Amino acid sequence: MVEKITAYRFDRLEQTLSQLNQEDCLIMAGGTDVMVLHKSRRGVPPKIIKPIVFIDHLSELKQVVQKNKDLHIGSCCTYSELLENPLIPEPLKRAIKTIAAPATRNRGTLGGNICNASPAGDTLPLLYVYNTKLLLRSVDGDRVVAISDFIQGPRRVQRMPNEILVEIILPSVLEEGSRVVFEKVGNRNADAIAKVSFAGLIQISNDRIEDIRFAFGAVGPTMVRSIDIEKKLIGKTIPLADADIAMIVSDFDKIIKPIDDQRSTAVYRRTVALNLLRYFLSLKRYQLN
Ligand SMILES: Cc1cc2nc3c(=O)[nH]c(=O)nc-3n(C[C@H](O)[C@H](O)[C@H](O)COP(=O)(O)OP(=O)(O)OC[C@H]3O[C@@H](n4cnc5c(N)ncnc54)[C@H](O)[C@@H]3O)c2cc1C
Incomplete structure (x- = not known):
């Protein structure tokens, strides 16, 4: 019927x-x-x-x-x-x-x-x-x-x-001055669900961080972002000291909650997520000058 x-x-x-x-x-x-x-x-x-x-x-x-x-x-x-x-x-x-x-x-x-x-x-x-x-x-x-x-x-x-x-x-997205990055790790560049994804935004003035934000996908039930962790970096001079980077990575290590599923393992997701964060904070690719 x-x-x-x-x-x-x-x-x-x-x-x-x-x-x-x-x-x-x-x-x-x-x-x-x-x-x-x-x-x-x-x-x-x-x-x-x-x-x-x-x-x-x-x-x-x-x-x-x-x-x-x-x-x-x-x-x-x-x-x-x-x-x-x-x-x-x-x-x-x-x-x-x-x-x-x-x-x-x-x-x-x-x-x-x-x-x-x-x-x-x-x-x-x-x-x-x-x-x-x-x-x-x-x-x-x-x-x-x-x-x-x-x-x-x-x-x-x-x-x-x-x-x-x-x-x-x-809000304010059409303002000049910040660098924004997006990274997705999947089985291929497109047409694949993310194993881990990452977005970062940074605004630097006179070698100091004026604003910094980052969020992860697929390592928790919702996107993982922490304004409290981001605040620790405001006003810091770039390049960031290794100790600062290690502190932020360790903070995130505590709050992400990746899982094992058909697409990936929790261990892989954690490793890649923290590597993406380290990479972003080392500012190598996103250096403004
Ligand atoms: C083959 C395939 C591949 C895909 N690959 C990806 C991928 O790589 N990455 C990815 O992120 N997603 C992917 N998706 C998921 C999907 O395409 C996206 O999430 C897409 O943005 C959903 O939009 P839609 O308009 O089709 O939503 P719909 O299916 O129409 O709706 C999704 C939900 O949102 C609600 N909704 C939709 N619009 C509104 C509104 N304006 N107000 C209130 N409620 C609303 C609906 O009721 C429903 O609950 C894929 C899906 C398919 C089928």
């Missing part, structure tokens, strides 16, 4: 929000995580129990706008669209190029990567070091939340059932 499902595809965001307020629906953007998550046996269509509401076509969710030095990215911009947009910072484009293959990039969205909240989500370490804020909207109004508060665990986010993630806000 053919199973029927209810699906909504409204022309406007407002109508979509109103439906979400009346009924508990499954939001579908590009569907590249949703379809995998609900897959059944081979040859059998995915089983989705809730009504589906499609949002990927909504023009309100597909804008990329510069406001002063901040960048506002519509949650339903696909990776392929972002790669073509001149406003998108190069490090984010570098991360996107490691995601899946072009067909999936044509469907997958930045908002979907955030709301799926995978510990191996490739855009997430960068979005953490950019201090990303998220604009969520419902019929009750808007709220803005830091990405580190929004993501609470694997596939667990702080979203009310009637809310849609509307914009991803990268």
